Amino acid sequence: MSATDAPAHAAAGEEPQAAALVGLGRPIKGPSALGSDPRRLWHLTWMLAKTEFKLAFFGSALGYLWQLMRPLLLFGVIYLVISRSKLAAGSHQPFYAAALLLGIVLFNFFSESTGGAVSCMVDRENLVRKIEFPRLAVPLSIVLTALMNLSLNLIPVLIFLLAEGGTPRWIWLEVPVLVLILALFAIGLGMVLSVGYVRYRDMRPIWEVVLQMTFYASGIFIAIIGLAPVRAFGTRIDLAHVLMANPFAALLEQTRHALIDPSYPSAVSAIGGNALLLIPIGIAVLAVLGGFLLFDREAPKIAELL
Amino acid sequence: MHEAAPPPIVVDRVHKRFEIPREHVSTLKERALHPFRRTVTDTLHGLRGVSFAVQPGEFFGIVGRNGSGKSTLLKCLAGIYSVDSGDIFVNGRMSTFIELGVGFNPDLPARDNALLNATMLGLSPREARRRFDSVIEFAELGEFVEMKIKNYSSGMLVRLAFSVMIHVDADILLIDEVLAVGDAAFQQKCYDEFERIRRSGATVLFVTHDMGAVQRFCDRALLLEHGRPVELGDPERVGNRYLELNFSEQARHVEELAAAAEGSRGAGATPVEDAAQQPDTPSPDGAAEPDEEEPEIRYGDGRAEIFEAWFEDEHGERAETLPGGRPCAFAARVRFREEVEDPLFGINIQNGRRDHLLSASNQWSEPRCGTFAPGEEVTFRVRFENVLSPDRYHVTPAVARHGGAWIDRRERMISIVVTGTHRTDALLDPPYEVQIDRGPRASARELVR
Numbered sequence: 001m002s003a004t005d006a007p008a009h010a011a012a013g014e015e016p017q018a019a020a021l022v023g024l025g026r027p028i029k030g031p032s033a034l035g036s037d038p039r040r041l042w043h044l045t046w047m048l049a050k051t052e053f054k055l056a057f058f059g060s061a062l063g064y065l066w067q068l069m070r071p072l073l074l075f076g077v078i079y080l081v082i083s084r085s086k087l088a089a090g091s092h093q094p095f096y097a098a099a100l101l102l103g104i105v106l107f108n109f110f111s112e113s114t115g116g117a118v119s120c121m122v123d124r125e126n127l128v129r130k131i132e133f134p135r136l137a138v139p140l141s142i143v144l145t146a147l148m149n150l151s152l153n154l155i156p157v158l159i160f161l162l163a164e165g166g167t168p169r170w171i172w173l174e175v176p177v178l179v180l181i182l183a184l185f186a187i188g189l190g191m192v193l194s195v196g197y198v199r200y201r202d203m204r205p206i207w208e209v210v211l212q213m214t215f216y217a218s219g220i221f222i223a224i225i226g227l228a229p230v231r232a233f234g235t236r237i238d239l240a241h242v243l244m245a246n247p248f249a250a251l252l253e254q255t256r257h258a259l260i261d262p263s264y265p266s267a268v269s270a271i272g273g274n275a276l277l278l279i280p281i282g283i284a285v286l287a288v289l290g291g292f293l294l295f296d297r298e299a300p301k302i303a304e305l306l
Numbered sequence: 307m308h309e310a311a312p313p314p315i316v317v318d319r320v321h322k323r324f325e326i327p328r329e330h331v332s333t334l335k336e337r338a339l340h341p342f343r344r345t346v347t348d349t350l351h352g353l354r355g356v357s358f359a360v361q362p363g364e365f366f367g368i369v370g371r372n373g374s375g376k377s378t379l380l381k382c383l384a385g386i387y388s389v390d391s392g393d394i395f396v397n398g399r400m401s402t403f404i405e406l407g408v409g410f411n412p413d414l415p416a417r418d419n420a421l422l423n424a425t426m427l428g429l430s431p432r433e434a435r436r437r438f439d440s441v442i443e444f445a446e447l448g449e450f451v452e453m454k455i456k457n458y459s460s461g462m463l464v465r466l467a468f469s470v471m472i473h474v475d476a477d478i479l480l481i482d483e484v485l486a487v488g489d490a491a492f493q494q495k496c497y498d499e500f501e502r503i504r505r506s507g508a509t510v511l512f513v514t515h516d517m518g519a520v521q522r523f524c525d526r527a528l529l530l531e532h533g534r535p536v537e538l539g540d541p542e543r544v545g546n547r548y549l550e551l552n553f554s555e556q557a558r559h560v561e562e563l564a565a566a567a568e569g570s571r572g573a574g575a576t577p578v579e580d581a582a583q584q585p586d587t588p589s590p591d592g593a594a595e596p597d598e599e600e601p602e603i604r605y606g607d608g609r610a611e612i613f614e615a616w617f618e619d620e621h622g623e624r625a626e627t628l629p630g631g632r633p634c635a636f637a638a639r640v641r642f643r644e645e646v647e648d649p650l651f652g653i654n655i656q657n658g659r660r661d662h663l664l665s666a667s668n669q670w671s672e673p674r675c676g677t678f679a680p681g682e683e684v685t686f687r688v689r690f691e692n693v694l695s696p697d698r699y700h701v702t703p704a705v706a707r708h709g710g711a712w713i714d715r716r717e718r719m720i721s722i723v724v725t726g727t728h729r730t731d732a733l734l735d736p737p738y739e740v741q742i743d744r745g746p747r748a749s750a751r752e753l754v755r
Contacts, residue, residue: 024316025397030388039430047425055413130404131426132385202333300388303381304324 033292033299035134044133048141053148064152071104071153078104078221093223098161099260103220105153106252109179110186111211113146117190118197118204125306135299139190143183150179161260174258181284182251188287191295198298198305218249225265244271247284312397314478314509315360315383320392322352322378322533352378354533355392360511365504367520367527367541368513369548375533377482380404380513384480398477398509401427405482407467412456416447419455420470427474437473445469468499479503483514497522517545518728542727549696549725550627606714609644610678610705615720618687628692630726630735635689638703640714642682648674649713651686654702655694656718663694663733667704674708693736696726 026036035041057063079100093099117139121128124138197203218224227239244250244267254267268277325347331337353375360366370376381387383394384402409426410419420441424434442451445465455463481500500523503510514520520527520541527544529537529551537547615638619625628634636653652667666688668675678684699722704715726735 024312024395025314026395028383028385028394028396030382030385040428043425043430047422047431051411051414051418051422054418055411124409126405127409127426129386130408131402133426196334200332200334200337202335206334303386 030300031132031135031303033134033136033296035136041134041137041140044137045140045144048137049144049148052141052145056145056149067149067152068156071101071108072156075101075104082221094263095161095164095166095260098157098164098166099256099264100221101160102154102157102256102260103218103252105150105157106179106182106255107215107218107220107248108153109146109150110182110214110248112149113143113183113186114189114193115207115211116142116146117186118193118207120190121194121198121302122306129303129306135302136191136295139194139295140187143187143190146186147179147183157259166261171258171262175255178251178255178258182248184288185247185251185284188284188289188291191291192287195295195298195302198302214246214248217243218246218252219243220252224249224253225270238272240270241272241276244276245279245283247280247287250277250280313359314362314364314396314398315366315511316393316395317356317358317379317383318393318395320353320356320379320382320394321390322375322382322387323390324350324352326350351533352387353382353389353530356528356530356533356535357392358528358535358538360509362509363507364525365510365512365523367524367544368511368530369515369517369520369527369544370530371515371548371552373532374530376513376515376530378533379530380480380482380511383511396478399428399475400478400480401471401474401476402480403471403482404480406464406471410455410463410467413454415452415454416442416458416466417451420466423467423470424474427471428476429474441466441469441473444473464496468496472499472503476508478509478511480511481513483512483516483519515548517548520545521727545727546629546725549727550723602719603717604715605717606705606712608714609646610640610642610649610713612638612640612703612705612714612716612719614639615701615703615716617720617722625722627723627725630692630694630696630724631737632692633689634692635687636701636703637685637687639683639685640705642678642680642684644680645677646707646713647677648708649678650704650706650708651675652704652706653688654704656700656702657697657733658700661733663699664690666690691736692724693734694724695730695732695735696724698723 056067075097079097082100083096120138120142121135127133128135128138193203193207224240224243229236229238231237244253250267250271253265253270256264257266267280268274271277271280326349328346328348331340331345356375356379368376368379378387380402381404382389383396384400384404386402386404407419407423409422411422414422417438420438421431421434424437424441425431429437442448445462445468447462447466450458450462455466458466497519500510500512500519504523510523512519512523524541526539527537527541528535529544529547531551536551537544615636616624617626617628618635618637619628620633622635625634638651638653640651650667650669652665652669654662655664656662668686700718701720701722702715702717703719705713706715707713
């Protein structure tokens with residue numbers, strides 16, 4: 001411990017010898033989206049998500065019950081109104097209750113993960129500014145927490161479905177894949193929103209409006225198929241085809257087709273053909289790729305911008 | 307020169323700039339309404355060409371005043387900020403402690419917080435769980451593991467956070483001084499931990515502006531000023547340089563204020579100067595330091611004049627600042643206009659509160675100095691051991707007739723900064739030694755009686 005002056009009594013700011021720089025351990029490059037160790041990214045994502053999930057349950061004695069109650073209460077109101085309404089023919093579809101609850105639960109997931117991602121970087125300012133870690137862990141953890149909640153919320157959906165007389169089918173195996181795709185889409189949007197919010201604080205109200213529009217335009221409680229066509233630019237436009245361009249709507253439609261009953265149209269038939277399905281797929285891919293590129297570009301600067 | 311282990315940290319010509327926008331566009335709406343408006347940015351140079359290498363096992367201090375770039379450097383090292391140019395190499399497992407208990411959540415029990423914190427600091431969740439018992443044991447929190455930490459006392463929190471921090475097993479620790487804020491007991495606890503870490507042989511980078519801590523812990527230190535390295539090496543030397551910078555900056559600032567006061571009668575001060583002003587300084591229009599503003603008070607019959615005065619260090623070189631505890635001298639040149647017999651030469655040293663700390667003259671010396679002719683110039687010197695504590699001092703030199711009348715006395719003609727490596731609330735800081743002699747030990751039986 002008696003190291004005192006550097007060799008040759010280094011003057012202030014003396015430059016280390018260039019030759020000595022070779023093979024000197026790992027260079028420190030500053031923060032990045034992914035970090036150098038994928039395991040660390042996963043560990044952090046997992047720990048952050050788990051903590052957030054636990055907090056929801058520690059917050060109130062009836063934590064788990066609340067988690068279930070929120071979608072169920074919304075479901076109760078919509079179900080009551082729609083099933084008594086002359087306007088909605090949708091309520092006569094088979095397993096309407098389960099289909100409605102599935103829509104609400106999936107939308108909850110979508111809104112929780114993207115809405116939560118908006119301010120996630122700013123909310124975790126003390127982590128971002130005080131510690132080096134792969135920045136992507138933050139928005140990923142938001143989506144992961146939402147996934148945990150989703151898996152809880154899917155339980156009552158199944159109960160409703162089975163109670164209404166539905167039976168387990170092999171095609172149910174498609175559901176986790178669809179949920180995963182939805183999660184990827186949410187991650188893509190989450191990456192854009194989280195870094196966007198760091199620079200522009202009106203991201204939140206904008207996104208709230210978008211979410212609200214999504215809720216009404218995704219066929220959560222009224223079937224989109226069969227909506228009267230719209231006349232525009234001298235042509236007849238099938239509204240369903242337009243609304244299905246939204247990846248969330250397409251995924252919801254396909255999940256109902258797989259989980260609830262084959263009488264619900266698949267995404268392909270809802271949008272009107274394989275070729276048109278490329279639109280929501282393209283949008284989702286764009287969100288994920290563009291989101292990552294944007295996030296990766298901004299990641300090194302987030303700590304300074306906060 | 308060539309050691310087997312490569313340096314744990316090598317910093318090579320690191321530059322870091324911050325672009326600070328003049329007007330902050332914080333909404334998309336503004337951006338959309340004014341898509342082509344160029345945001346004017348000010349460039350703030352955080353770091354300008356900083357290079358150094360830290361040796362294995364070294365306790366290395368990074369010191370500097372507020373805004374000198376020391377925290378920026380720490381964040382670059384930690385990988386929180388990316389550097390604009392230059393390289394940083396790290397050899398070994400590094401952990402950053404800018405704040406204790408990063409990510410602690412008050413609503414969770416100690417267990418979850420410790421696991422989360424350890425994961426944030428670089429352990430895998432499995433490792434964190436394995437070390438958890440040891441963390442709790444070290445923190446002496448065994449019975450409170452399941453208690454939410456919002457119900458912890460601050461002492462318990464510190465113990466938990468520190469315990470996690472030292473269980474991360476980093477070879478290289480980056481520690482910010484903000485760790486040691488809080489009440490005295492908290493600070494002591496932190497410093498005790500530093501002492502322990504230091505003994506454990508880890509390489510430590512410690513950012514602070516507390517020179518006492520630097521002296522106490524550091525093997526070497528780097529002094530930054532305006533993002534540039536100014537001094538590297540022995541903590542004592544770095545500490546002296548730091549104090550010198552601090553005082554000279556104060557002096558410069560007072561000068562700037564005076565200049566601004568003069569300038570404000572003409573043109574206003576530029577924004578840059580405004581920004582440089584500390585909030586607690588008096589406005590240029592108001593009275594600045596009365597010492598600096600008041601016209602010089604001068605007494606005497608004018609038979610001689612003191613026309614130059616300065617300080618010299620122990621080597622006889624002119625000095626703006628003097629290190630405490632070293633010999634030094636005050637010198638002044640006097641020109642005689644008329645013949646004067648056996649004049650007295652003397653000085654008087656005061657601090658800012660006008661306490662007299664030293665009065666010296668040749669009044670009692672023999673033989674007397676004799677007669678000086680008109681036109682003759684003399685230099686008189688007062689040599690003394692500098693036992694003044696670090697501060698700024700004002701010197702009043704005087705020439706007087708033997709009977710006592712002033713020939714020339716210039717009140718507070720020059721000032722000098724004395725530097726030191728530790729603060730004291732005393733006026734003087736002479737060399738001293740503290741000795742403790744234990745008496746013979748009383749036997750247990752004697753104590754009972």
